Amino acid sequence: MAAIPLPWQLDMSSRDRDRVLAAIESEMAAGKTVTEMTLRIRRRLAVWVGREPRRPVAAALTVIKRGYDCPRPDCEDHLLPSGHPCGACAKIGFEVCQQRHAETAVAREGQAEVSPAAPLSSPARAEQSEPLKLSTQEPDPECWRRGVELARRLLNERRQSASDHLSPATRSA
Secondary structure (H helix, E strand, O other): OOOHHHHHHOOOHHHHHHHHHHHHHHHHHHOOOOHHHHHHHHHHHHHOOOOOOOOHHHHHHHHHHOOOOOOOOOEEEEEOOOOOOOHHHHHHHHHHHHHHHHHHHHHHOOOOOOOOOOOOOOOHHHHOOOOOOOOOOOOOHHHHHHHHHHHHHHHHHHHHHHHHHOHHHHHHH
16 A cells, blocks of 8 residues: 555545455455566556546556556466567457457448438438437548648658757768
8 A cells, every 4th residue: 555655545445445455455465466566567657657537546546556467477467477569368368359349330331321411400400319420431532631631741840840959960961
């Protein structure tokens, strides 16, 4: 509990602190050492630097719990102790992604396409109770070309502004 920031602990009720302690005990019962838990908590607290959570107990449980269902006990944040990505996590992620795509495809089958030319404020649109659905048509080639040109121009401007901040010696190198 000492690795959890003191302001978070002070904002928690005794019931919340009990939940946090139970989560720590659960992780340690699964085989994590005090050092491993401290390292996990410190690593995950990095995203909270300078930010105050609305619900400290939720934030504390998030930094303590493993948070995913990898079958490998040595996997930590989808990485193995060797530093290599966890293959089991990658497989689980792939399966979840496939399932989401299948669910999305099934949901799209029953939906009618909405014409992009129809204004949102038209009387016909106001009478419809369904939300706006995106078209699955291929993008217009001319629109695509203009988007690519705009992206290139923005990238070139960003590169130019970055090089303006370099010293003359660095620019010529």
